Amino acid sequence: MAIPDKWIKLLKEVKDENWNMGDIVWTLTNRRYMEKTVAYVESHDQALVGDKTIAFWLMDKKMYTHMSVLSPPNYVINRGIALHNMITLITHSLGGEAYLNFIGNEFGHPEWLDFPRKGNNNSYHYARRQWHLVDDENLKYKFMNKWNSAINALEEIYGWLHSSPGYVSWKHEDDKIIVFERAGLVFIFNFHPDKSFPDYPVGVNRAGTYKVILNSDDLQFGGENRVDSKVLHFTIPETFANRSCKMFVYIPCRCAIVYKLLDD
Known part of the structure; x- marks a missing residue:
């Protein structure tokens, strides 16, 4: 949990111009040598029961208005996609010996996941991922999904997840x-x-x-x-x-x- 907790803490509390590189590296590599670890960017704590996904912390309400490839460039969206892609790769390649996608974080799903329960009046509204978003060629979700696919394809060739830890x-x-x-x-x-x-x-x-x-x-x-x-x-x-x-x-x-x- 240290890795997803670190990313959410940075996005909530620290401007990215103030991110500490040494602290990020320490969080990603702080494990016993060759002890197999599963790395992931976000988890239930971030993306369930009313909190925000990593993508939504990065881009927030702009995801509802500026994710079309036909819309003018938007700084918030450009920043969000760039950092989302970087966070995915550095976690995948440095954080462990396995990598876990969390129900939609690979394409930057905008909303949380919440199963029907008493606290939400047994609503099914958030009990799904909107997979149609990534399949729409007119939306920018496809960029993050292609990046995720490219990372996994490259790892299949070079196998960094079962190599020695990164130097x-x-x-x-x-x-x-x-x-x-x-x-x-x-x-x-x-x-x-x-x-x-x-x-x-x-x-x-x-x-x-x-x-x-x-x-x-x-x-x-x-x-x-x-x-x-x-x-x-x-x-x-x-x-x-x-x-x-x-x-x-x-x-x-x-x-x-x-x-x-x-x-x-």
């Missing part, structure tokens, strides 16, 4: 950057609300050429298409962040990128 090489509080390696992949997160970083140094332990294999800023995931996934990144033989070499990457604000070593 976190970088936690920068001012830049709001987290970097770690797991299952041979390099995960980079920029939680900063408005700072993008060109030529950001990233330490890696294996020399070679790296390419982007997953990017939350892709248009299909509701992003702004600021990352060119065709660009290759070459390491140089200089130690950085306690790793044997480094490379330089462009990491936009509120973006998560996964890199792999070519020919690996």
Whole structure:
């Protein structure tokens, strides 16, 4: 419960420009070495009996008016989808040895779930998930669902959930950057609300050429298409962040990128 409790506490009480990267990493990794743990973003405590889902804490009532792909861009929705995607990936890839979706959090269901009971006059109104939302191509719920599917598909290939725990090489509080390696992949997160970083140094332990294999800023995931996934990144033989070499990457604000070593 520590992980979903952490996310809900941050969303309720802390502006994301004040999120502590070290605290997030500690919550995601604070378990005995190789003790198998199930990680999840939200649970019954958040999404049942009248509280809000993670998506609704992020986007609130704007979800009822600005989730159409035909509507003008909206800052609250753009921020919400970006952070929802980042929270999903970092929890999935760093938080444990299994990952649990919670009845609709994969596509950002807006409302809570509440079974008929005396306290709600035995109402069935909230006793369902609105699965039609994610199937509507005119709504932005599809972006979060595609991101969730892409994460699971990538994990099927590289198997980070049954690999050794991630090695976190970088936690920068001012830049709001987290970097770690797991299952041979390099995960980079920029939680900063408005700072993008060109030529950001990233330490890696294996020399070679790296390419982007997953990017939350892709248009299909509701992003702004600021990352060119065709660009290759070459390491140089200089130690950085306690790793044997480094490379330089462009990491936009509120973006998560996964890199792999070519020919690996």
